[in-house]
Amino acid sequence: xxxxxxxxxxxxxxxxxxxxxxxxxxxxxxxxxxxxxxxxxxxxxxxxxxxxxxxxxxxxxxxxxxxxxxxxxxxxxxxxxxxxxxxxxxxxxxxxxxxxxxxxxxxxxxxxxxxxxxxxxxxxxxxxxxxxxxxxxxxxxxxxxxxxxxxxxxxxxxx
Numbered sequence: 356x357x358x359x360x361x362x363x364x365x366x367x368x369x370x371x372x373x374x375x376x377x378x379x380x381x382x383x384x385x386x387x388x389x390x391x392x393x394x395x396x397x398x399x400x401x402x403x404x405x406x407x408x409x410x411x412x413x414x415x416x417x418x419x420x421x422x423x424x425x426x427x428x429x430x431x432x433x434x435x436x437x438x439x440x441x442x443x444x445x446x447x448x449x450x451x452x453x454x455x456x457x458x459x460x461x462x463x464x465x466x467x468x469x470x471x472x473x474x475x476x477x478x479x480x481x482x483x484x485x486x487x488x489x490x491x492x493x494x495x496x497x498x499x500x501x502x503x504x505x506x507x508x509x510x511x512x513x514x
Contacts, residue, residue, distance in 0.1 A: 356430040356482055360385040361421045363435045364497035365413040366505050367401075378408055379504040380417035381497045384424060395424070396493070398500045411439045415470045422477035430482040434491050441485035449475060 362383040383396035399420060401408050408416070414437035435441060443449050452458065452465045453475060459465055 357427065358387060358432065359425060359429045360432045360434065361418065362396075362491060362493045362497060363414055363417045363421070363433065363437070364494070364501050365410060365417060365436070366501050367408055367410045367413040370409055370411065377505045378402065378413060379501045380413050380420070381501045381504075382417045382421040383493045383497065384421055385493075394493075396497070396500070398497075398504045400504055411437060412467050412470065414440045415467060415474060419470060419473055419477060422474070428480040430484070431478075432484045432486060434486045434489060434493075436488055438487050441487045443471075444478070444483060445485055 360383075362385070363380070364382070365378075365380045367378045367380075378401040379398055380401060381396065381398035383394055385392055385394045387393070397420070399417075401413060401416065404416065405412075414435055418433065418435070418440065433441070449471060451460070452471065457465050457468045457472070465471060
């Protein structure tokens with residue numbers, strides 16, 4: 356399987372739902388060719404997509420956006436700051452929720468059900484490896500680009 360690295364970053368750090376006014380996420384997809392590594396990246400303002408978000412939800416959105424650009428099954432290495440995202444997949448919770456009609460063990464609907472359903476489809480057939488809170492070559496760039504987007508929104512709001 357071809358290896359693809361996905362690097363994620365979110366400006367949202369709160370686990371409580373908050374308005375997305377200044378929220379942004381970014382991702383970089385890195386693949387390897389005969390000529391060396393190739394990367395593509397993007398930052399997205401969440402207020403264009405959602406009214407409210409959390410740290411967990413925003414990282415899911417970033418991963419969903421990145422995965423939607425990949426059209427082959429591959430060995431995915433996902434670099435994230437979000438332990439919940441990684442644990443949900445690595446510990447089999449996503450599969451359990453799916454088998455239990457998207458409900459937790461206590462019978463409650465799982466949080467962010469629609470996002471998880473979309474991620475489930477996008478991840479299907481891929482080999483998945485998470486790297487949580489690991490330093491990598493794109494961390495600084497992602498943080499800076501996401502912050503630039505957030506500052507632009509703040510500036511536009513002052514008009």
